[in-house]
Amino acid sequence: MAKIWVNSADSHVLEPHDLWRDALPKRLADRAPRAERADGRETVYVDGQIIRRDPIAFSDAMRPPGAEDPRIRLEDLDEQGVWAEVVFPSRALWTTIMTDRELARECGKAYNDWCLSEVMGVSPRFVGVAVVSVLDTDDAVAELARAVSAGYRAVFLPATPPEGRDFNNEVWEPLWAAAAEADIPICFHIGTGAEQKVARGPGGAVINYVETFYPAQRTVAHLVASGVLDRYPGLRIVMAESGATFVPALADRMDEAYRQHDMFVRPKLSRRPSEIIYSQVYASFQHDPSAIGTATALGFRNVMWGSDYPHLEGTFPNTQKVLHELFDDVAQDVRRRITIDCFNEVFGVAEPPVTV
Template identity: 60%
Template sequence: MRRQDDMAKIWANSGDSHFLEPDDLWRSNLPPRLAELVPRAVKDPDGTYETVYVDGQSFRRKLPNVQAQEFLDESSRAPGARDATLRLADLDTEGVWGELVFPSLGLWSSSFRTPEVLREALRVSNDWAIEAIMKVSPRLVPTAQVSTLQVDDAVAELERTAELGYRAVFLPTTPHPLADDWNRDSWEPFWAAAEAANMVLAFHVGTDPIDIGSQQVGVVYRGPGGAVLNYTETTFSGQRAAMKLVASGALDRHPDLRILVAEGGATWVPFLADRMTEGYRQHHMAVRPKLKRSPKEILYSQVYASFQHDASAVAALTGMGYRNVMWGSDYPHMEGTFGHTQETLHGLFDGVSDDVRKRITIDTFLELFPGVGEPAVAAAA
């Protein structure tokens, strides 16, 4: 494989990245009665397991192996994981221009059960990210965070953050079991508010609520192949979120509302389009609500999907006609491309037409998030 610095640089925008907030962001900025409910972890003396406390609940989980622990150590992380200024230097080296930035602490949001603490914690995160990320550079597009426990709280915070300059809102693929699921009518005011504010709904895979009562938190499968099975399992809930918004009529009622499912690949969209259209057609007598457009038309026009390594994602555009395909680096996560972004991009796009490459690496992102500038500016510098 060619070295990254020996290649002609392919510039890209990224539809998936993450920022590591200060570990004590919530604890330091919430009243003590709420701060004691936010997530914290206590490691066992031998470093094998830890106990995680969140909102009056607790569970134990096994810590990563030695190799993963080394990656998670501060000295081994990408320099810009916690610092937006250093992050821009990382992006320039990697050939990434604009990027959508998901939270890290916020990935816990679907496991809270107290509306007040979730509402106030996410408000702290949203205010913090304006200074720490948004104001550093227009290239960085942070996602706002809203409570999924109460729709009124979600609407209020979406409208507040839209006024503050946010253009996307992060949502877990599945709300907490105490809340209504995405296909329920109770979420209608939120969909309407998001459409009116031109806010992209950014779902990220792997954000289902944690089963606190499980003895195997984060583990669905055990035995041979378990690691691969569990990693693959995280992708499916993103597909289900898209299905719920299509089948319930939410996207049909709000044709200007756009959703992104990040880090879940792209070929699932054409598959679901066929499967849902077949179900709608063959079982029309039982279908409620009736849609003005076919599931395929809705999925192809309003649902966007990001991937990092999947060669099949390119074929979703070239062979299946699905154009809302967006590349993403998943910076700075282990599954991401940091350190080998150019090898990844060349492997995906060498031999692919310029139009297809530009659509996936640059234009799809700009369709959702105009105003971040053009990668060509950096390429010419």
């Protein structure tokens, strides 16, 4: 089979365990994300919180060769047919559950400096996503400006914000304005942020996986209904690893609410919610065949593919098999929109060497 070259709108770097220990003063480093391994399990500590205890043998065995080395990673990408990729953090995602303003700010800065030097500095094919504070908007705006001046082209926020700081809250307004002025997309990754709902008992593994994508819908609803995206028509948001099929259904539901409950709606928008969503919201998927129908039959064209490298639910080492199953019978213009053009529209990356 001919190789299908693509860009990935969702992948992750794996930061070194000692990143914050070496970059921060001891009074902060002791509370920064760290993992301890014993008896085949891993315990993650963040700002005094114990986050999870995972069996590690299986995940370690399945980890791609380039997970911790960006030069080897480029070999993995070439073999898999991935040209450019957006790289989210892994361990730095835990900064979003911190409760200390200084710790969150400094951990984010340390990660951004490391990613800029050790990942983005290796190749322009890596599009780093800068971490900004979710606890203080002034800190977030300052770090956004610093990141943009350093060369970042995307900013990360969690899908679930801290309590009292919902995304329809006016406390975020300076960040929306700064991102719009800088013309930088804000990328929300599912499964990140404040306390995640956990189901116990039969079906728990599947139920919990499904639970991770509900906050993506909530985030879009908040940013559209509150008027954020209407006030900043150039601001783009990306829902990473959320799948794309929910977007048209959400747009329909919001249009219905806006139309049928007009007397209660505040603020009034200059466009229908669906118009805002279809022009400013983007979503990525990895395995979902329904995402293709979203772009072809339902008219939502802001769909991007992502490999989720190096995570277990990603497509490595079977990326080409997945791509051919998804796209072999898809019209060339739709395939190109999902695999190349939509990504370039948001992140501005050079063309792959070959597209099929």
